Amino acid sequence: MPSRRRLLTAAPLAAAALVLAACSTGPTGASAPSASTAATADAAAFPVTIEHAYGSTTVTKAPTRIATVGWADADTLAALGIVPVGAPKITWGGNDAGSTDWFDEQVEEIGADTSGMTRYDDSAGLPFDDIAATTPDLILGLSSGVTQEDYDKLSKIAPTVPWTEKAWGTPWQDQVAAIGQAVGKPSEAAALTASTEKTIADAVAANPEIKGKTAAWAWFTPTDLSTIGLYTTSDLRPQMLREFGFADSPTVAELSAKDPSAFTANLSAEKASSLQADVVVFYAEQGAGADELRKNALIGRIPALEDGHYVASADNEVALSMSLPSPLSVRTAVEDFLPKLVSAVKGEPSA
Numbered sequence: 001m002p003s004r005r006r007l008l009t010a011a012p013l014a015a016a017a018l019v020l021a022a023c024s025t026g027p028t029g030a031s032a033p034s035a036s037t038a039a040t041a042d043a044a045a046f047p048v049t050i051e052h053a054y055g056s057t058t059v060t061k062a063p064t065r066i067a068t069v070g071w072a073d074a075d076t077l078a079a080l081g082i083v084p085v086g087a088p089k090i091t092w093g094g095n096d097a098g099s100t101d102w103f104d105e106q107v108e109e110i111g112a113d114t115s116g117m118t119r120y121d122d123s124a125g126l127p128f129d130d131i132a133a134t135t136p137d138l139i140l141g142l143s144s145g146v147t148q149e150d151y152d153k154l155s156k157i158a159p160t161v162p163w164t165e166k167a168w169g170t171p172w173q174d175q176v177a178a179i180g181q182a183v184g185k186p187s188e189a190a191a192l193t194a195s196t197e198k199t200i201a202d203a204v205a206a207n208p209e210i211k212g213k214t215a216a217w218a219w220f221t222p223t224d225l226s227t228i229g230l231y232t233t234s235d236l237r238p239q240m241l242r243e244f245g246f247a248d249s250p251t252v253a254e255l256s257a258k259d260p261s262a263f264t265a266n267l268s269a270e271k272a273s274s275l276q277a278d279v280v281v282f283y284a285e286q287g288a289g290a291d292e293l294r295k296n297a298l299i300g301r302i303p304a305l306e307d308g309h310y311v312a313s314a315d316n317e318v319a320l321s322m323s324l325p326s327p328l329s330v331r332t333a334v335e336d337f338l339p340k341l342v343s344a345v346k347g348e349p350s351a
Contacts, residue, residue: 040081040185041062041183041184041185042184042185042186042187043062043184045062045181045184045185045186046059046060046061046062046184047059047060047061048181048182048184050161050164050178050181050182051164052161052162052163052164052178053146053151053162053163053164053167054148054151054162057155057159057160057161057182058159059138059159059161059182062183062184063136063137063138063182063183064137065085065134065135065136065137065138066082066084066085066136066137066138066139066140066183067084067085067086067087067131067134067136067138067139067140067158068084068086068087068088068139068140068141069088069122069126069131069139069140069141069144069146069150069154070088070140070141070142070143070144070146070163070175071088071090071143071144071324072142072143072172072175072324072325072326072329073087073140073141073142073143073144073175073179074087074103075100075102075103075106075326075327075328075329076142076175076176076179076189076192076326076327076328077140077179077183078103078106078107078110078328079106079176079192079326079327079328080179080180080183080185080188080189080192081110081188082183083107083110083112083113083114083116083117084117084140085116085117085118085134085135085136086117086118086119086120086130086131086133086134086136087117087118087119087120088119088120088121088122089119089120089121089122090119090320091121091123092316092320093316093317093319093320094317094320095317097119098119099114099119100317100320100328100329101317102321102328102329102331102332103328106328118130118133118134126146126150126153126154128153128154128157131154131157132157136157136158137158137159138158138159138160138161138182138183139154139157139158139159139160139161140160140161140179140182141154141160141161141162141163142161142162142163142164142170142174142175142178142179143163143170143172143175143324143326144162144163144167144168145163145167145168146160146162146163146167150162161178161179161182164178166234166261166263167263168235168236168263169234169235169236169239169263171236171239172196172236172325172326172327172330173193173197175326176189176192176193176196176327177189177190177193180192192327193327195327196327196330199330199331199334200243200244200330200334203244203334203338204243204244204245207244207245207338207342208245209342209345209346210244210245210246210341210342210345211245212245212247213245213246213247213278213279213345214246214247214248214249214250214276214277214278214279215238215241215246215247215248215249215277215278215279215280215281215341216230216238216248216249216251216252216275216277216279216280216281216304217230217231217235217237217238217241217280217281217282218230218231218280218281218282219231219264219282219283220282220283220285220288220293220299221288222285222286222287222288222292223287225269225288225293225296225298225299226268226269226298227266227267227268227269228266228267228268228269228272228275228299228302229264229265229266230249230251230252230255230264230265230266230267231252231263231264232252232255232256232259232262232263232264232265233248233252233253233256234256234260234263235263235264236322236323236324236325237281237322237323238252239325240322240325240333241281241322241341244338244341246279246341249275249276249277250276251267251274251275251276251277252265252277255267269296269298269299270298272298272299272300272301272302273301273302273303275302275303275304276303277303277304278304278309278345279304279309279310279311279341279344279345280302280304280305280309280310280311281310281311281313281341281344282310282311282312282313283312283313283319284312284313284314284351289312290305290310290312290349290351293305294306304344307347308344308347308348308349309344309345309347309349310344310349310350311340311341311343311344311349311350311351312349312350312351313340313351314351315336315351317332318332318333318336318337319337321333321336321337322337
């Protein structure tokens with residue numbers, strides 16, 4: 001199973017290069033309760049039982065100290081007017097504070113702050129001690145790949161709601177619905193989903209040239225270009241491409257069917273010319289940028305790469321909005337990433 005860093009990026013570098021120095025922002029001990037949670041939750045919504053990958057979790061009353069272990073979970077909480085007491089440090093695609101601009105802007109908009117919020121580093125795995133130090137009464141991991149072992153450990157700290165559909169692949173709409181239930185705001189969550197879907201629908205309507213085109217999202221390892229990595233149809237990136245009007249690459253669909261539990265698949269570089277996709281998106285890494293790939297004797301034969309129908313993504317924050325979609329990141333995806341895809345459809349490569 002690829003690492004979390006490979007989920008978020010292309011993970012083309014050696015694992016050692018991906019492990020960042022452990023650090024956190026905010027206090028390491030108890031912090032202020034999550035903003036507005038108990039005060040605005042619907043008391044009639046409790047107790048509530050949420051079904052998930054490892055069974056079910058019952059939340060008996062409105063939580064006031066919520067910690068998250070999924071990277072997009074904090075976004076959904078903030079969109080619902082809640083600031084978590086703890087959340088993972090965004091070590092790829094994040095800002096200098098280990099957060100994202102869209103999260104920080106939402107916190108400011110709801111009149112809250114992050115002074116009582118801990119950002120723990122999960123580069124080497126879930127930091128259980130740091131999570132426990134926030135003394136949560138609820139832990140959320142909808143946008144994660146929490147394992148059974150992780151879940152068991154987290155549940156000893158506080159009631160935990162992990163992913164529901166698939167590790168790393170629970171649709172953002174389902175994430176919002178589950179989180180809305182857990183915090184006693186199911187109606188607000190439904191309205192949030194509706195407004196976010198309208199934002200996407202309006203953008204899709206304004207770019208009809210995408211409809212019917214096929215797309216694949218790939219990643220490359222600079223030190224080993226004998227293989228083309230592809231995100232499967234259940235991964236969040238292809239999910240977002242579909243929401244923007246694309247259809248799955250037939251090649252990716254075929255590979256995905258071989259192992260429905262996987263979120264990545266490999267294609268031999270020798271079969272590069274068989275990668276059927278009108279548009280190919282990939283992470284532009286040192287040693288695996290557009291120029292290097294197009295000059296490669298095998299990978300350069302990918303039709304979309306040859307014809308200039310590609311996005312060589314070089315802006316990690318913008319790319320993060322697609323790999324971890326949330327009601328907050330969708331605006332960045334629509335305003336900054338969608339235009340790149342439109343250009344690629346037209347045969348104008350984008351970075």
